[in-house]
Amino acid sequence: MDKSVHQELTTYHDPCNYARKSERTFGHGYYEEPRWVLQQCCENFVEMYPNRANNFCCGGGGGAWASPYTEERIFYGRVKAKQIKDTGAKLLIAPCHNCRDQIMKSLRKEYDFMDVEVKYLWELVADSLIIEPREE
Amino acid sequence: MEPLLLSKRERRKLASQYAELCLTCGTCAGGCPVTGVDGLDVRKVVRLAVLGLDQEIIDSKFPWVCTMCGRCEHACPMNIDLLKLLRSARAMRDRDKVPGVLHKGVEMCLKTGNNVGIPEEDFKFLLEDLGAELAEELPGFEVPVDKKGAKYLFTINSKEPFAEPEDMMFWWRILYAAGESWTVASKNWEGVNWGLFTGDDEAMKEIVGRLVQNYKELECEYLVLPE
Ligand code: SF4
Ligand code: SF4
Numbered sequence: 001m002d003k004s005v006h007q008e009l010t011t012y013h014d015p016c017n018y019a020r021k022s023e024r025t026f027g028h029g030y031y032e033e034p035r036w037v038l039q040q041c042c043e044n045f046v047e048m049y050p051n052r053a054n055n056f057c058c059g060g061g062g063g064a065w066a067s068p069y070t071e072e073r074i075f076y077g078r079v080k081a082k083q084i085k086d087t088g089a090k091l092l093i094a095p096c097h098n099c100r101d102q103i104m105k106s107l108r109k110e111y112d113f114m115d116v117e118v119k120y121l122w123e124l125v126a127d128s129l130i131i132e133p134r135e136e
Numbered sequence: 137m138e139p140l141l142l143s144k145r146e147r148r149k150l151a152s153q154y155a156e157l158c159l160t161c162g163t164c165a166g167g168c169p170v171t172g173v174d175g176l177d178v179r180k181v182v183r184l185a186v187l188g189l190d191q192e193i194i195d196s197k198f199p200w201v202c203t204m205c206g207r208c209e210h211a212c213p214m215n216i217d218l219l220k221l222l223r224s225a226r227a228m229r230d231r232d233k234v235p236g237v238l239h240k241g242v243e244m245c246l247k248t249g250n251n252v253g254i255p256e257e258d259f260k261f262l263l264e265d266l267g268a269e270l271a272e273e274l275p276g277f278e279v280p281v282d283k284k285g286a287k288y289l290f291t292i293n294s295k296e297p298f299a300e301p302e303d304m305m306f307w308w309r310i311l312y313a314a315g316e317s318w319t320v321a322s323k324n325w326e327g328v329n330w331g332l333f334t335g336d337d338e339a340m341k342e343i344v345g346r347l348v349q350n351y352k353e354l355e356c357e358y359l360v361l362p363e
Contacts, residue, residue, distance in 0.1 A: 016203070016204075016205040016206055016207075020205070020206050020207065020210050021205075021206045021219075024206060024209070024210070053210060054207070054210075056169060056205075056207070057169070057203045057205030057207065059169065059203060060203070061203035061204060061205055062202065062203035062204035062205070062333055063200070063203075063236075063238050063330065063332075063333030063334070064200075064201065064203045066236055066237055066238055066241070066330075066333075067200055067201075067235050067236045067238065068235050068236040069197065069200060069201050069235065072170065072173050072197075072201040073201070075169075075170070075173070076169045076170050076201070076203065077169075078169070079169045080169075095363070096363050097293050097295065097328075097363045120303075120306065120363075122306050122307055122310060122362065123303070123306045125306075125310055126305070126306035126307070126309040126310050127306075129309060129310065129313045131274065131309065131312065131313045132313075133274060133275050134274075134275060134276050134312075134315070135275075135276075
């Protein structure tokens, strides 16, 4: 892993399904695992507030990203947008397809934080890897 | 407005036995970002359910603008199963009134094995093509399709082959670097299950069942839904 690829201040969005709902459904919320992975890839990490079980949904969950209620979806996302902007981070890790799309493709534009880059957790890992090419 | 005769109300279906315990404290609605949209909020939904006004909930858009994030349920001091209530309201809608493309996606998945109807040949061609592209950088890389006995069976979110195919390479890079044995199924590879969103348990079960069948037939050790 090469941490120098991601030097900017980085924050993490807890997807409802990995975090709060997983805790309720399976008895284990995946709060610390993704943070551990993230911190193998970046040096500068900041939490948004609130986080973990109390995190706010991005507003695109539960099918909202694919639903016709666009205005309501964007309105919902105002809380998430504020949380992200308040951290001052320039990179946001969103390890769920829905959350990533809602934040990257919609909220950034609607709430004016196009300067924040959004990546999947596995994208962050893939971009940090130092890969040794295998012999054929 | 017609008075509602509580003695004549229809049998409640949406309210669980727990809904009666609601204190009307509003903690649930207080922490919900869509409180007030459509004139409703989750606390009011519980009230409607307790009064047996199921149809008002089912016909409202609230259960659909709610993202089923679970924040209300997490905070409820009476531990009321609010998510079940909201999702059941979705389930009780006529299927042709499910908003947007969600139900069409479910039907498409049942019919073709993925939400957007990508034919098997196109899918295999895409994987081969993208695999060859990545192999220029990572010698020897290819996408193993239907490889029996692979350790990991990966599902795929259909939006990627459909619209953002290069994003599949993030995982591929990781798997290459780790030297792992993995595979993708040529049929029923959809990792997204919209039955969860539309309240359609039967479709959900069928779609999950197909994944498990792939996993068994390909004799894999782990089934990975990578998101
Ligand atoms: S938090 Fe629970 S008890 Fe309070 S109003 Fe909501 S459902 Fe009722
Ligand atoms: S699950 Fe729905 S009602 Fe409950 S807090 Fe989330 S969006 Fe609001």
